[in-house]
Amino acid sequence: MNRKIIYELNALYREPMQVTGYEFGEGEKSVCVVGSLRGNEIQQMFTCNKLIQRLKKLEQQNRIVEGKSILVLPCVNTYSMNIGKRFWPTDNTDINRMFPGYNEGETTQRIAAGIFEVIKDYGIGIQFASNYMSGRFLPHIRMMQTGFEDIETAKKFEFPYVIRRNTRPFDTTTLNYNWQIWETRAFSVYTTDTDEIDAKSAADAVKGIEQMLNKEGILHSSVNGGYHYNSRVLCDDNLLSVRCREAGIYENKVDIGEEVCKGQLLAEITDPYEGMVLEQLVAPADGTVFFQHKAPLIYASTTAIKLV
Amino acid sequence: MSQEIISQISDVCQVKLPIGESLKIKRNRLLPADSASNTNKRICIVTGIHGDELEGQYVCYELIRRIRENPEALTGIVDVYPAMNPMGIDSVTRGIPGFDLDMNRIFPGSKDGAMTEYVAYKIIEELSGADLVVDIHASNIYLTEIPQIRINELNEDTLVPLARHMNVDFVWVHASSTVLESTLAYSLNSRATPTLVVEAGVGMRITKGYCEQLVDGLMNTMKELGIWQGEVKPVREPLVENRTDGVVFFNAPKAGIFVPAAKHWTRLEKGDRVGNIVNPLTGDILAEIVTPEKGILFTIREYPIVDEGSLVGRLLRI
Ligand SMILES: [Zn+2]
Numbered sequence: 001m002n003r004k005i006i007y008e009l010n011a012l013y014r015e016p017m018q019v020t021g022y023e024f025g026e027g028e029k030s031v032c033v034v035g036s037l038r039g040n041e042i043q044q045m046f047t048c049n050k051l052i053q054r055l056k057k058l059e060q061q062n063r064i065v066e067g068k069s070i071l072v073l074p075c076v077n078t079y080s081m082n083i084g085k086r087f088w089p090t091d092n093t094d095i096n097r098m099f100p101g102y103n104e105g106e107t108t109q110r111i112a113a114g115i116f117e118v119i120k121d122y123g124i125g126i127q128f129a130s131n132y133m134s135g136r137f138l139p140h141i142r143m144m145q146t147g148f149e150d151i152e153t154a155k156k157f158e159f160p161y162v163i164r165r166n167t168r169p170f171d172t173t174t175l176n177y178n179w180q181i182w183e184t185r186a187f188s189v190y191t192t193d194t195d196e197i198d199a200k201s202a203a204d205a206v207k208g209i210e211q212m213l214n215k216e217g218i219l220h221s222s223v224n225g226g227y228h229y230n231s232r233v234l235c236d237d238n239l240l241s242v243r244c245r246e247a248g249i250y251e252n253k254v255d256i257g258e259e260v261c262k263g264q265l266l267a268e269i270t271d272p273y274e275g276m277v278l279e280q281l282v283a284p285a286d287g288t289v290f291f292q293h294k295a296p297l298i299y300a301s302t303t304a305i306k307l308v
Numbered sequence: 309m310s311q312e313i314i315s316q317i318s319d320v321c322q323v324k325l326p327i328g329e330s331l332k333i334k335r336n337r338l339l340p341a342d343s344a345s346n347t348n349k350r351i352c353i354v355t356g357i358h359g360d361e362l363e364g365q366y367v368c369y370e371l372i373r374r375i376r377e378n379p380e381a382l383t384g385i386v387d388v389y390p391a392m393n394p395m396g397i398d399s400v401t402r403g404i405p406g407f408d409l410d411m412n413r414i415f416p417g418s419k420d421g422a423m424t425e426y427v428a429y430k431i432i433e434e435l436s437g438a439d440l441v442v443d444i445h446a447s448n449i450y451l452t453e454i455p456q457i458r459i460n461e462l463n464e465d466t467l468v469p470l471a472r473h474m475n476v477d478f479v480w481v482h483a484s485s486t487v488l489e490s491t492l493a494y495s496l497n498s499r500a501t502p503t504l505v506v507e508a509g510v511g512m513r514i515t516k517g518y519c520e521q522l523v524d525g526l527m528n529t530m531k532e533l534g535i536w537q538g539e540v541k542p543v544r545e546p547l548v549e550n551r552t553d554g555v556v557f558f559n560a561p562k563a564g565i566f567v568p569a570a571k572h573w574t575r576l577e578k579g580d581r582v583g584n585i586v587n588p589l590t591g592d593i594l595a596e597i598v599t600p601e602k603g604i605l606f607t608i609r610e611y612p613i614v615d616e617g618s619l620v621g622r623l624l625r626i
Contacts, residue, residue: 012563107617169489247324300324
């Protein structure tokens with residue numbers, strides 16, 4: 001393992017922000033894994049550290065195929081993470097909206113450019129991502145439809161689901177999109193949580209990556225446990241959204257991943273003062289709970305649940 | 309108040325919040341009481357999409373005040389929307405509080421989307437079809453801008469002639485980019501509703517002189533559109549910039565405290581100093597920012613703290 005500083009930014013009063021990379025194996029730039037780009041992506045960083053632990057061990061056992069190198073960046077935005085902020089401390093910009101970056105531009109454009117310069121030539125790019133919707137997801141691999149997306153490789157993670165979604169205008173500045181444009185096969189890995197640690201889904205994600213790297217001829221190891229699904233490939237439109245009319249206190253009545261029947265109660269919204277039920281969200285069809293709202297309060301017209 | 313004018317306040321949209329409150333976006337519609345003197349031409353004044361940009365607040369107030377002062381001169385519809393992001397304005401938050409989302413990156417929205425998308429959809433529905441929409445921004449808390457209109461090059465032919473009526477100092481025709489496709493102005497312009505984006509002043513402040521300059525421009529534009537028959541002041545001829553390399557950006561080479569040396573909207577010669585970046589701990593000058601060529605400084609940094617890369621000024625090449 002080779003630990004190195006990928007990018008450094010000097011500040012007036014804080015210590016320089018250093019983006020640390022961990023390199024395993026030697027040779028062709030095979031895989032790059034990026035953990036948190038935002039200050040609240042704790043689970044993403046945690047999953048990376050589990051991956052680093054695993055890769056250290058695999059490297060000692062000579063299980064990295066010769067001539068292949070793997071780079072892991074557990075945390076890019078350390079400044080925001082240290083102050084409990086999601087976006088960039090001074091101007092609240094999102095590093096994941098700044099790719100491919102510009103090294104003579106604004107601060108977060110420079111950070112994006114500095115990182116991208118190092119990671120753009122890898123054959124495979126994996127990002128532990130998070131959604132702006134606050135909630136829990138079933139673990140899945142997500143990719144944008146750019147024409148470069150590689151569904152077959154995505155299935156090698158053996159995650160329960162692979163989701164392909166349409167590109168929207170603001171996606172063109174994300175890491176995943178730019179990796180694809182630079183002809184890196186890019187995958188966003190979603191584990192269950194963002195700002196809380198879920199050790200089980202982190203461990204499963206690490207196994208999924210190991211599985212994929214074995215099938216891609218980058219590792220030769222044996223993976224115990226993990227998912228081993230024959231991934232279902234879905235488009236965003238295949239998910240059935242259950243939206244609420246009312247606002248108030250929100251309570252889930254089923255678990256993420258649970259199989260539900262048409263008409264089954266999924267969640268309830270109650271009056272914040274008097275506690276009476278304002279709305280019951282029921283399953284519009286049979287399915288599996290893929291996404292659920294997590295916060296204790298909910299706004300009206302929010303997609304609270306998605307079913308597969 | 310005069311009877312010659314109707315002022316109707318209504319809600320453009322309404323969304324329930326969790327605890328005993330609804331989010332409402334309000335509109336004041338001013339129109340002549342006598343429908344015979346209404347041309348039915350409509351101008352929409354929009355502001356407060358970014359909750360920390362407040363120059364538009366005074367513009368809305370002053371515009372309504374001037375219309376009421378001379379009500380018989382009104383011959384069309386003036387719709388005023390002072391707070392597109394009311395929760396943001398109320399909580400000193402640039403984006404939409406609770407979502408950490410830039411409201412100007414969610415258009416055109418969707419009827420069945422999240423609350424924010426639904427709000428965006430209702431706003432587009434509301435503004436579409438107006439003869440002119442003016443979306444007033446105030447830069448951000450970091451930079452002061454000379455009153456200017458920013459136009460996507462795709463709309464140069466339609467919008468530059470309209471912008472000339474607006475009494476701004478500067479019109480910046482910039483390259484189009486995919487990211488900007490999610491803005492209110494892009495959505496409306498692509499639906500054939502001409503929309504001008506004004507940037508003037510600085511966030512969290514009211515610069516009265518700039519606001520009055522914009523109100524003069526709005527009155528003049530209303531007259532051009534046939535919405536206003538009263539006296540208007542002569543407007544200034546803006547500098548129009550549409551070269552691809554017409555603007556020089558100054559980004560801080562070092563983190564520190566930016567101390568401006570040049571005055572805003574002045575002509576600088578090659579080698580003139582824009583400002584210094586200093587270190588209050590050591591007493592050192594960390595960097596001197598000088599212009600590589602002559603031009604007019606139309607943006608200058610207001611907020612002193614800079615990171616490496618922070619924008620400290622923009623120069624229009626002349
Ligand atoms: Zn703005």
